[in-house]
Amino acid sequence: MEEFKKITVICPLCNETKDIKIPMGVFNKKKLGTVKINIPKGSVCSEHDFLILTDPKGRLLGYEILDVVLDSNKNRNDIGSKPLSLLDLRKFFGKRGLLHIFHAKLYGYPILLLYKDKEFQKSIDGIKNFFINLFSDSPLIRIPIKFEQSQELNRKIRKEKEYLVINELGEILNVPWKENDDIERKMLQQAFDIINHQEQLFLLKNSISKFITESLYVKDLYETIKSLSRDELLRKLNIKFKNAKFSNNRIKFMIIFIERFFIHQRIKNKP
Numbered sequence: 001m002e003e004f005k006k007i008t009v010i011c012p013l014c015n016e017t018k019d020i021k022i023p024m025g026v027f028n029k030k031k032l033g034t035v036k037i038n039i040p041k042g043s044v045c046s047e048h049d050f051l052i053l054t055d056p057k058g059r060l061l062g063y064e065i066l067d068v069v070l071d072s073n074k075n076r077n078d079i080g081s082k083p084l085s086l087l088d089l090r091k092f093f094g095k096r097g098l099l100h101i102f103h104a105k106l107y108g109y110p111i112l113l114l115y116k117d118k119e120f121q122k123s124i125d126g127i128k129n130f131f132i133n134l135f136s137d138s139p140l141i142r143i144p145i146k147f148e149q150s151q152e153l154n155r156k157i158r159k160e161k162e163y164l165v166i167n168e169l170g171e172i173l174n175v176p177w178k179e180n181d182d183i184e185r186k187m188l189q190q191a192f193d194i195i196n197h198q199e200q201l202f203l204l205k206n207s208i209s210k211f212i213t214e215s216l217y218v219k220d221l222y223e224t225i226k227s228l229s230r231d232e233l234l235r236k237l238n239i240k241f242k243n244a245k246f247s248n249n250r251i252k253f254m255i256i257f258i259e260r261f262f263i264h265q266r267i268k269n270k271p
């Protein structure tokens with residue numbers, strides 16, 4: 001009898017959640033790398049097709065959205081509509097709003113986006129896709145942005161204290177963190193210095209990927225070495241990542257990052 005692996009899947013576009021069963025045979029074929037599994041429309045939610053990525057043990061690593069899904073049943077005119085650029089996002093939310101959303105995404109804070117105008121609904125999938133694409137190289141799962149239509153955008157008391165609450169105009173209604181946003185500010189600035197939209201995204205994805213890879217390396221170090229001085233940590237980082245510069249600030253943010261994603265792992269003897 002074939003055994004199944006149960007995976008809880010959240011549709012990255014509409015947040016619908018379902019447990020799905022995948023035959024173990026799918027994973028047994030692969031010893032290394034990532035397994036991509038197609039989740040067709042109707043299996044988790046009724047609207048969206050996407051892929052899930054797992055490791056060979058069937059542990060969920062992330063999601064991937066298909067760029068174009070050809071729907072033979074209807075002639076949808078939005079097929080091939082252009083994906084949003086970084087500049088489009090800045091037009092929506094302003095510089096400050098975009099920076100906040102980016103910070104929340106990078107460190108895995110949940111986001112609640114309130115909007116008043118019904119027209120805004122048309123942009124929701126584009127915004128979701130933008131961030132899914134931006135973080136698609138990251139092995140860590142991020143909670144999809146929650147969108148909510150609301151007539152009172154500026155309700156002062158919202159229960160969602162752990163959320164970044166922002167509205168369609170980029171006005172920030174709640175910030176759940178205390179740290180500053182130096183790292184993302186630099187990443188965004190570097191990207192905006194480039195004119196070409198695709199290169200902007202490429203560069204930003206690269207910066208994210210670098211930051212995450214370095215952070216995960218630091219996490220591994222702390223898992224294997226009990227006590228690590230700042231000098232020792234720097235020495236190891238410089239050997240592992242040649243040509244990189246590790247400022248005190250960058251190390252501070254790598255640790256914030258690790259502690260956000262690996263809640264049970266409080267780093268003792270912080271450098």
Ligand SMILES: [Zn+2]
Pocket residue numbers: 011012013014015016045046047048
């Ligand atoms: Zn969906």
